[in-house]
Amino acid sequence: MNPPPSEHSHTPEKAPPMTRRNMFLFGAGAALNAIGVAMLAIPLVGFVFSSFFRKTISSDWITLGKIDDFPLEQTRLTIYRNPFTRPWDGETADIPCYVRHLPGDKFQIFAVNCTHLGCPVRWFEESELFMCPCHGGVYYSDGSRASGPPPRGLFKYRAKVENGLVQIKGGYLPTLSNPTEEDRT
Amino acid sequence: MKTLRSIALWLDDRLFISKLFASTAGHYVPASAGSWFYVFGSATLLCFIIQIITGTCLAFVYVPSTNEAYTSLQYLNHSQFLGLYLRALHNWGSNFMVFIMTLHMIQVFLFGAYKYPRELTWISGIFLMILTLAMAFSGQVLRFDEDAYWGLGIGASITGRIPLIGSRMVQLLLGGPIIAGETLSRFFTLHVFIVPGAIIAFVSLHLRLVLTKGINEYPQPGREVHRATYDAEYAEIIKKDGVPFVPHAIGKDLIFAGLVIIAILTCAGIFGPSGPSGPPTPARVDTVPRPDFYFLSIFAALALLPDWMEEFVLFVAPGILLLFLLALPFISGTGEKSYRRRPVAVLAVIFIMLVLGVLTYLGQRAPWSPKMDAWSSDAVPVKYLQHLKPVELRGAAVLQNKQCRNCHMLGGTGGERGPALDGVASRLSYDQLVRQVIQGGGNMPAYAKQLNPAEVDALVSFLITLKDEGVPSVRPSNEPEKPGAQVAAR
Numbered sequence: 001m002n003p004p005p006s007e008h009s010h011t012p013e014k015a016p017p018m019t020r021r022n023m024f025l026f027g028a029g030a031a032l033n034a035i036g037v038a039m040l041a042i043p044l045v046g047f048v049f050s051s052f053f054r055k056t057i058s059s060d061w062i063t064l065g066k067i068d069d070f071p072l073e074q075t076r077l078t079i080y081r082n083p084f085t086r087p088w089d090g091e092t093a094d095i096p097c098y099v100r101h102l103p104g105d106k107f108q109i110f111a112v113n114c115t116h117l118g119c120p121v122r123w124f125e126e127s128e129l130f131m132c133p134c135h136g137g138v139y140y141s142d143g144s145r146a147s148g149p150p151p152r153g154l155f156k157y158r159a160k161v162e163n164g165l166v167q168i169k170g171g172y173l174p175t176l177s178n179p180t181e182e183d184r185t
Numbered sequence: 186m187k188t189l190r191s192i193a194l195w196l197d198d199r200l201f202i203s204k205l206f207a208s209t210a211g212h213y214v215p216a217s218a219g220s221w222f223y224v225f226g227s228a229t230l231l232c233f234i235i236q237i238i239t240g241t242c243l244a245f246v247y248v249p250s251t252n253e254a255y256t257s258l259q260y261l262n263h264s265q266f267l268g269l270y271l272r273a274l275h276n277w278g279s280n281f282m283v284f285i286m287t288l289h290m291i292q293v294f295l296f297g298a299y300k301y302p303r304e305l306t307w308i309s310g311i312f313l314m315i316l317t318l319a320m321a322f323s324g325q326v327l328r329f330d331e332d333a334y335w336g337l338g339i340g341a342s343i344t345g346r347i348p349l350i351g352s353r354m355v356q357l358l359l360g361g362p363i364i365a366g367e368t369l370s371r372f373f374t375l376h377v378f379i380v381p382g383a384i385i386a387f388v389s390l391h392l393r394l395v396l397t398k399g400i401n402e403y404p405q406p407g408r409e410v411h412r413a414t415y416d417a418e419y420a421e422i423i424k425k426d427g428v429p430f431v432p433h434a435i436g437k438d439l440i441f442a443g444l445v446i447i448a449i450l451t452c453a454g455i456f457g458p459s460g461p462s463g464p465p466t467p468a469r470v471d472t473v474p475r476p477d478f479y480f481l482s483i484f485a486a487l488a489l490l491p492d493w494m495e496e497f498v499l500f501v502a503p504g505i506l507l508l509f510l511l512a513l514p515f516i517s518g519t520g521e522k523s524y525r526r527r528p529v530a531v532l533a534v535i536f537i538m539l540v541l542g543v544l545t546y547l548g549q550r551a552p553w554s555p556k557m558d559a560w561s562s563d564a565v566p567v568k569y570l571q572h573l574k575p576v577e578l579r580g581a582a583v584l585q586n587k588q589c590r591n592c593h594m595l596g597g598t599g600g601e602r603g604p605a606l607d608g609v610a611s612r613l614s615y616d617q618l619v620r621q622v623i624q625g626g627g628n629m630p631a632y633a634k635q636l637n638p639a640e641v642d643a644l645v646s647f648l649i650t651l652k653d654e655g656v657p658s659v660r661p662s663n664e665p666e667k668p669g670a671q672v673a674a675r
Binding site: 049079084118121127147176177 | 253343346347365465466470589625
């Protein structure tokens with residue numbers, strides 16, 4: 001029969017003092033690993049946090065459709081394809097927006113996101129109001145705040161008409177700290 | 186038999202299993218800790234293990250791509266053998282995990298288990314709570330339906346309110362400028378690798394501390410904790426009343442764990458999984474996004490708070506709360522442990538649970554949300570339409586057609602954002618109604634541009650017929666009171 005097992009049967013009474021050689025190998029090994037970890041960390045952090053550091057803004061105009069697609073003095077829901085789309089994005093690359101056709105071929109293009117917390121507002125053409133289903137924010141047809149908790153009117157995309165085509169700058173989720181270009185100017 | 190015994194002894198000689206057992210599962214605990222109140226921690230861990238197993242099974246089929254996730258969920262529900270049940274188990278496992286974790290937290294708080302020398306046990310528990318809620322939110326995103334899509338939008342909108350780095354944080358959260366493929370991959374990685382890994386690390390620390398500093402003895406009123414004497418007192422308790430956790434004290438944990446497994450299996454069988462609801466198509470804006478159960482209280486708070494308090498409640502208040510929870514074992518690290526001598530602690534638990542309960546109930550009902558289809562689905566009650574003049578009937582049509590019902594109830598149906606309109610003529614005069622309709626105010630938009638004068642006249646003519654029974658119409662203060670006059674003030 002074996003003697004009762006002991007975890008520390010291989011431990012000497014007292015560890016011998018570190019030799020200079022031990023210390024050098026330990027120090028050099030630790031330093032080498034520190035350098036290695038730092039060099040490894042650079043690409044890792046860069047990879048994972050790239051979306052924090054690199055801001056992706058589309059410089060291209062996105063075409064929503066022909067002027068005639070949007071009846072005068074009316075507001076229509078339409079979609080555009082996200083300019084940064086990946087092949088596996090599926091339907092999430094079809095971004096909705098509201099297009100309001102004003103006299104003189106002027107256009108107001110609103111993001112569907114409520115400025116309170118980002119829920120999709122719904123357009124009611126009978127009462128000419130946008131209503132949010134989450135906390136009850138309401139906006140007038142020109143996007144200005146009517147009532148409820150939203151701190152401001154709907155986000156407006158920068159829009160232009162060229163060669164009979166309605167075009168916008170889009171491709172990002174507008175938030176209070178990152179409103180649309182149109183709102184900043 | 187003899188061979189089996191020698192194999193066991195050989196393994197023990199090589200692996201030191203009996204030694205490991207004596208210092209872990211067989212460690213000595215106070216006999217008083219073998220209580221029904223002490224079963225919640227192990228049950229939370231059990232739920233986590235169930236979540237790992239069921240989650241791993243689901244990952245055999247689930248596809249974390251925005252193009253395929255919804256289809257793979259449908260496949261799990263309808264085509265994969267037992268896929269529906271596995272999704273239900275994972276869903277109910279998470280419900281039970283959050284619920285039992287809350288019970289565990291309340292119990293250790295009321296029993297003073299966070300006090301000296303178990304500060305780190307409590308702090309690691311706080312991190313485990315945060316990580317568990319992170320699992321709940323990221324899991325809700327992986328169920329990639331319309332609620333998940335707009336839930337991400339809400340998360341991004343909240344993140345976007347962070348001062349200075351808000352827009353960059355949104356980019357980091359979404360993995361790009363907008364919700365897309367990378368967003369889901371990101372949340373998949375969080376839900377499947379990063380957060381569970383962190384939970385395993387913190388559970389190890391949590392359990393390690395239970396071994397090094399011992400489980401809290403059942404507190405006795407009047408027995409105060411003093412830093413100088415407690416360790417010796419605890420050693421004395423273990424010496425006098427100590428029993429090995431396995432097998433002496435684990436019985437109640439085992440029974441409760443068994444009941445939890447049966448309860449999860451039963452709930453999953455009866456109630457099934459959650460969702461997926463409609464497809465995550467951004468262009469489908471006729472949706473009513475709602476968060477999962479655990480976050481309904483936040484949803485409610487954001488509807489009910491005054492606007493100027495929102496930033497404070499979103500960012501400052503959670504920070505203060507977290508700091509307070511982390512500092513708690515240092516603020517009140519000594520003294521009475523028993524809840525019988527800590528009325529403030531008991532009241533605090535009751536107060537917090539009441540607040541969370543009421544907010545969750547309100548979040549479920551959401552009376553502040555307009556009922557988006559009420560205008561076309563909830564008819565004006567017939568009794569309000571009888572014996573009306575044509576202009577008044579036209580007003581009833583205007584009321585329906587201009588979406589008034591989305592916010593205003595009539596005869597018990599419709600939205601609850603604004604006041605019910607039954608009996609409105611007993612509260613407001615004709616002129617006041619016109620002013621309210623045209624100018625709005627008090628959470629109502631102004632309808633001056635939306636209605637032409639004829640429509641306003643018709644609408645108010647109808648509203649003025651809505652009197653409470655036996656209550657006269659409002660008399661404008663500029664008209665002299667006529668005895669017996671109960672006609673509408675026109």
